[in-house]
Amino acid sequence: MDFLKGFTDEINSAIMNYLTEKEPAKLYDAVKYLPAAGGKRLRPIMAMLACEAAGGERRKAIPFGIALEITHTFTLIHDDIMDRDEERRGMPSVHKKFGEATAILAGDALFAKAFEIVTETESSSDAIKKLVKNLAVMSREICEGQEMDMSFEESDEVSEDDFLLMIEKKTAKMFEHAALGGAIISGADEEKQAALQNYGRNVGMAFQIWDDCLDVIGKGIGKPVGSDIREGKKTLIFIHAMRESDEKERLKEIYGKKDMTDDELNEVISILKRAGSIDYAKDMAMNFSKIARENLKELEESKAREMLEKIAIFAVEREK
Amino acid sequence: MDFLKGFTDEINSAIMNYLTEKEPAKLYDAVKYLPAAGGKRLRPIMAMLACEAAGGERRKAIPFGIALEITHTFTLIHDDIMDRDEERRGMPSVHKKFGEATAILAGDALFAKAFEIVTETESSSDAIKKLVKNLAVMSREICEGQEMDMSFEESDEVSEDDFLLMIEKKTAKMFEHAALGGAIISGADEEKQAALQNYGRNVGMAFQIWDDCLDVIGKGIGKPVGSDIREGKKTLIFIHAMRESDEKERLKEIYGKKDMTDDELNEVISILKRAGSIDYAKDMAMNFSKIARENLKELEESKAREMLEKIAIFAVEREK
Numbered sequence: 079m080d081f082l083k084g085f086t087d088e089i090n091s092a093i094m095n096y097l098t099e100k101e102p103a104k105l106y107d108a109v110k111y112l113p114a115a116g117g118k119r120l121r122p123i124m125a126m127l128a129c130e131a132a133g134g135e136r137r138k139a140i141p142f143g144i145a146l147e148i149t150h151t152f153t154l155i156h157d158d159i160m161d162r163d164e165e166r167r168g169m170p171s172v173h174k175k176f177g178e179a180t181a182i183l184a185g186d187a188l189f190a191k192a193f194e195i196v197t198e199t200e201s202s203s204d205a206i207k208k209l210v211k212n213l214a215v216m217s218r219e220i221c222e223g224q225e226m227d228m229s230f231e232e233s234d235e236v237s238e239d240d241f242l243l244m245i246e247k248k249t250a251k252m253f254e255h256a257a258l259g260g261a262i263i264s265g266a267d268e269e270k271q272a273a274l275q276n277y278g279r280n281v282g283m284a285f286q287i288w289d290d291c292l293d294v295i296g297k298g299i300g301k302p303v304g305s306d307i308r309e310g311k312k313t314l315i316f317i318h319a320m321r322e323s324d325e326k327e328r329l330k331e332i333y334g335k336k337d338m339t340d341d342e343l344n345e346v347i348s349i350l351k352r353a354g355s356i357d358y359a360k361d362m363a364m365n366f367s368k369i370a371r372e373n374l375k376e377l378e379e380s381k382a383r384e385m386l387e388k389i390a391i392f393a394v395e396r397e398k
Numbered sequence: 399m400d401f402l403k404g405f406t407d408e409i410n411s412a413i414m415n416y417l418t419e420k421e422p423a424k425l426y427d428a429v430k431y432l433p434a435a436g437g438k439r440l441r442p443i444m445a446m447l448a449c450e451a452a453g454g455e456r457r458k459a460i461p462f463g464i465a466l467e468i469t470h471t472f473t474l475i476h477d478d479i480m481d482r483d484e485e486r487r488g489m490p491s492v493h494k495k496f497g498e499a500t501a502i503l504a505g506d507a508l509f510a511k512a513f514e515i516v517t518e519t520e521s522s523s524d525a526i527k528k529l530v531k532n533l534a535v536m537s538r539e540i541c542e543g544q545e546m547d548m549s550f551e552e553s554d555e556v557s558e559d560d561f562l563l564m565i566e567k568k569t570a571k572m573f574e575h576a577a578l579g580g581a582i583i584s585g586a587d588e589e590k591q592a593a594l595q596n597y598g599r600n601v602g603m604a605f606q607i608w609d610d611c612l613d614v615i616g617k618g619i620g621k622p623v624g625s626d627i628r629e630g631k632k633t634l635i636f637i638h639a640m641r642e643s644d645e646k647e648r649l650k651e652i653y654g655k656k657d658m659t660d661d662e663l664n665e666v667i668s669i670l671k672r673a674g675s676i677d678y679a680k681d682m683a684m685n686f687s688k689i690a691r692e693n694l695k696e697l698e699e700s701k702a703r704e705m706l707e708k709i710a711i712f713a714v715e716r717e718k
Contacts, residue, residue: 099538101542102542102545102546102549104545104549105541105542105545156502156503156506159498159499159502160498160499160502160503178479178480179479179480179548180545180548182476182479182480182502183476183480183541183544183545184541185506186476186505186506186509186537186541187537187538187541187542189506189509189510190509190534190535190537190538190541191534191538192534193513193530193531193533193534194531194534194535194538196530197527197530197531197534202523203522203523203524203526203527204523206523206527206530207517207523207526207527207530210513210516210517210526210527210530211513211514211517213513214510214511214512214513214514214517215510215514217506217507217510218419218507218510218511218514221425221503221504221506221507221510222421222422222425222507224503225422225424225425225500225503226422228499228500229422229424
């Protein structure tokens with residue numbers, strides 16, 4: 079992702095200018111904790127590039143992009159509370175560091191801040207109204223995705239369709255709205271808006287499915303290889319194997335088993351491989367990436383379009 | 399509040415039309431649980447009356463009013479989690495009924511929905527942009543108020559200024575924005591907007607301080623008389639007594655004491671009375687109510703203005 083470093087730096091320095099409140103100190107320390115910790119900033123970058131690729135000035139998409147990044151952060155803070163995750167980006171999670179009550183509030187305050195920032199977009203009031211509505215609907219869909227994800231934990235049978243709907247809501251929608259938002263801010267026509275919207279969603283799907291693949295084949299994505307398997311997470315890979323494998327019974331027995339041994343972990347991976355489930359997920363991720371790149375063909379060639387293509391490729395070539 | 403019954407019914411039937419989503423069922427059951435349980439709906443009513451009193455059509459303020467009511471509900475859901483309150487309006491609180499994770503999400507989804515609804519206001523995009531920004535800033539201030547309120551619990555010395563700032567943020571701001579929002583939607587000039595904004599804030603202050611008085615003198619406001627005293631809540635009454643009473647030491651000893659006896663509760667109330675603290679709070683509430691009614695004099699006489707006056711009086715005459 080070296081080709082994006084300049085953008086990442088730009089967002090990293092801009093984001094803290096939107097988070098200048100200080101009192102009550104405990105609340106705002108919690109609010110700034112994750113945004114200050116950096117990150118790839120893919121969502122704002124996508125908004126900026128989409129704006130430019132659609133013919134606009136990319137700097138105009140910065141506030142909206144930051145609003146998305148802040149919304150993303152808010153969902154991470156609340157998800158960590160729900161999932162009892164004590165770590166995030168190698169640091170204690172917000173609720174671990176500031177207590178659960180302040181973590182809930184910090185998430186709420188960030189979410190409010192996101193809408194505040196959108197209203198500062200250098201765009202027509204009509205465009206801002208659209209951006210606000212999209213941000214609101216998207217955020218609600220993220221909640222739906224998280225609720226589905228939690229319900230999958232207690233469910234024996236998760237269908238592939240339900241799984242794909244869940245990741246679309248929980249992850250892909252935000253990429254969809256990053257690209258669509260950039261297009262709206264650029265003032266592009268509806269066709270270009272739709273092309274970029276589709277591009278964003280497809281990239282988001284590719285990213286999430288590839289994440290699941292990396293858990294099995296990768297060098298770790300900030301967590302030990304096989305964590306999904308140890309946690310019994312219903313990934314696309316598992317769902318495929320439970321449908322196609324000849325070794326379903328054994329898989330069900332050891333997948334997500336408490337205190338799984340390394341041998342058992344390797345056995346699960348072997349079963350997933352034999353069922354073709356890892357290849358199935360990889361192919362699907364690559365297919366989403368390919369469609370995303372096709373979506374871009376609605377736009378004229380440009381440096382920004384090229385970078386959006388690279389992001390779609392990066393989504394399924396990265397090793398962490 | 400009989401004079402408002404027609405309005406309450408109107409809001410009660412309108413609010414559920416804005417909450418029609420169904421899936422995932424657990425999430426949306428939790429989302430609808432409190433809004434369906436009714437309530438006085440004072441915030442939307444204030445928005446409607448302010449709109450009419452400023453020369454607008456009151457029905458146009460309904461979406462914004464409902465957005466405020468839904469935001470209010472979202473803060474109640476999250477506050478109940480933070481405060482470990484297991485009851486709300488005589489029913490199990492949302493986290494008690496649906497679990498904490500879904501309760502956090504339901505709050506988030508309601509908050510998102512509030513912004514979605516604001517964008518549906520029958521008003522210019524410029525006005526909507528203002529309403530969105532105000533709703534966002536207000537919500538962040540409510541978070542600040544809640545954080546201050548929580549920090550008071552652990553603090554030995556809470557100043558009157560800090561207390562008043564806390565209730566302004568946590569409670570009064572929403573009334574302020576109900577009245578201001580109605581004025582913005584009416585298209586009134588800035589003077590009328592400011593008058594109604596001040597009216598709303600002052601009514602909110604009167605309401606909250608009167609609530610604290612009712613805890614000591616009232617017939618209960620949905621909770622047993624004296625609960626603030628038993629919980630050791632730093633109310634205006636307590637803060638005044640800790641400054642003015644000759645019996646500070648004894649008060650400090652028994653206020654908020656674990657397993658407080660009825661005798662001790664009565665002793666606290668006597669100390670508060672002797673220090674003039676209850677009268678002090680009552681006077682302050684009544685003064686806020688009086689200023690609120692003066693704020694209204696910037697507007698022409700009307701039926702709506704009269705009802706706003708009545709609400710300001712009701713704020714400090716109600717017995718529960």
